[in-house]
Structures are given as structure tokens and as C-alpha cells.
Amino acid sequence: xxxxxxxxxxxxxxxxxxxxxxxxxxxxxxxxxxxxxxxxxxxxxxxxxxxxxxxxxxxxxxxxxxxxxxxxxxxxxxxxxxxxxxxxxxxxxxxxxxxxxxxxxxxxxxxxxxxxxxxxxxxxxxxxxxxxxxxxxxxxxxxxxxxxxxxxxxxxxxxxxxxxxxxxxxxxxxxxxxxxxxxxxxxxxxxxxxxxxxxxxxxxxxxxxxxxxxxxxxxxxxx
Numbered sequence: 001x002x003x004x005x006x007x008x009x010x011x012x013x014x015x016x017x018x019x020x021x022x023x024x025x026x027x028x029x030x031x032x033x034x035x036x037x038x039x040x041x042x043x044x045x046x047x048x049x050x051x052x053x054x055x056x057x058x059x060x061x062x063x064x065x066x067x068x069x070x071x072x073x074x075x076x077x078x079x080x081x082x083x084x085x086x087x088x089x090x091x092x093x094x095x096x097x098x099x100x101x102x103x104x105x106x107x108x109x110x111x112x113x114x115x116x117x118x119x120x121x122x123x124x125x126x127x128x129x130x131x132x133x134x135x136x137x138x139x140x141x142x143x144x145x146x147x148x149x150x151x152x153x154x155x156x157x158x159x160x161x162x163x164x165x166x167x168x169x170x171x172x173x174x175x176x177x178x179x180x181x182x183x184x185x186x187x188x189x190x191x192x193x194x195x196x197x198x199x200x201x202x203x204x205x206x207x208x209x210x211x212x213x214x215x216x217x218x219x220x221x222x223x
Contacts (some may be wrong), residue, residue: 011103013112023116029056033090038106049216128181144189165203
């Protein structure tokens with residue numbers, strides 16, 4: 001669903017200059033693509049934050065979505081951009097009240113889910129982006145985008161996997177004792193590698209980490 005020619009919409013949920021849309025239960029919904037790593041990150045995050053009941057999702061490409069999902073996504077893009085004739089990209093967060101796309105930029109969507117929208121269902125939201133770890137979360141994301149992808153240079157990828165494997169010798173999660181957004185990023189990056197089982201053969205802690213998080217309900221349901 002992604003394209004280098006796609007128009008980027010980057011409004012934010014929240015008050016002030018960075019916002020434009022205020023948080024409200026069931027005001028927003030998401031269009032996700034079943035085969036997309038970015039969509040998988042969002043789907044897991046929704047579940048971890050307890051937002052499944054207040055932020056609906058349409059999985060594009062699934063039999064249930066069929067042509068209706070794409071038609072709804074097209075209407076949202078056309079409502080947002082005058083005479084929009086570009087590609088229909090997902091993930092996309094839509095404001096159901098106005099019919100407009102709030103954002104199709106995954107990092108902003110994830111930040112808004114974990115910030116203004118977190119905990120709308122009344123439960124305690126998982127602290128996926130604790131303030132003291134935000135810089136570390138972003139730094140790990142940079143490493144993953146550069147070195148832990150199917151297109152990365154094999155030597156750089158293996159070096160990154162060795163470093164990440166050593167980290168897990170001292171702690172159960174990517175950044176310490178608690179599950180954070182860094183774990184969502186890392187797990188999705190690892191499972192989307194070509195032949196992840198083979199690549200992780202020399203990284204036993206990472207292999208065990210992938211299997212362990214794969215049993216977590218939020219990760220299992222998203223897949």
C-alpha cells in the first residue's frame with residue numbers, strides 16, 4: 001500500500017499547535033494492511049493500550065474488508081485532499097466525524113495512540129513510551145530501519161542482531177524490565193526478516209524472545 005509518490009498527511013491528535021483533532025472515544029478508526037510491518041506495529045500497539053474497543057480497524061486485503069474497505073479509504077483521501085488522485089496508502093488514521101485522514105505517517109499515529117488516545121477504554125494503559133525511554137526507543141527504531149530489514153547489508157544486519165542478542169542477556173525486554181514500544185518495533189522487524197529462523201540461528205536469545213512475545217495475546221492476536 002505504500003508508494004514514494006503518496007501524499008503525506010500529518011495532522012496530530014491533541015491540543016495546541018501540534019494537534020487539530022481532540023481525543024474522544026470512538027471518534028477515530030484505522031485502515032491497516034494485513035501484510036504490512038507498519039500496520040502490524042499499530043495493531044499490536046492498539047491491543048497493548050486497550051484501544052480495540054474505541055479505535056476500530058479495517059484490514060485491507062481481507063475477505064471481510066473486500067471492496068468496501070478500499071472504497072471507504074478512497075472517500076477519506078478524497079475528503080482530505082481536494083481532487084486527490086494519488087495512491088491509497090495504509091496505515092491511515094481517519095477522523096470518523098469529518099471523514100478526513102488525520103495521518104498516514106506511522107510514527108505519528110503510534111505516538112498519538114500511546115499519548116492522547118491511550119486508556120480511553122477505562123483500563124490502565126501500558127506505558128509503551130515512558131518519557132525517560134523515548135530517546136532510547138527512537139534510537140532503536142533508527143537501528144532497526146537501517147540494519148534489521150530484508151534489504152539491509154547482510155554484514156550490517158548480522159552485526160546488529162549480535163548486539164541485540166547480547167542486550168537480551170541482561171534483561172527480558174529490549175530496554176529493560178518492562179515491555180515498551182521498542183519491543184513492538186523489534187519483534188515486528190525480526191519476524192519480517194527473510195527466513196527469520198535461519199537468521200536468528202546464531203542469536204539464540206533473540207530467537208527465544210521472538211517466540212516468547214509471539215505467545216503474548218496482543219502479539220498473537222495481531223498476527
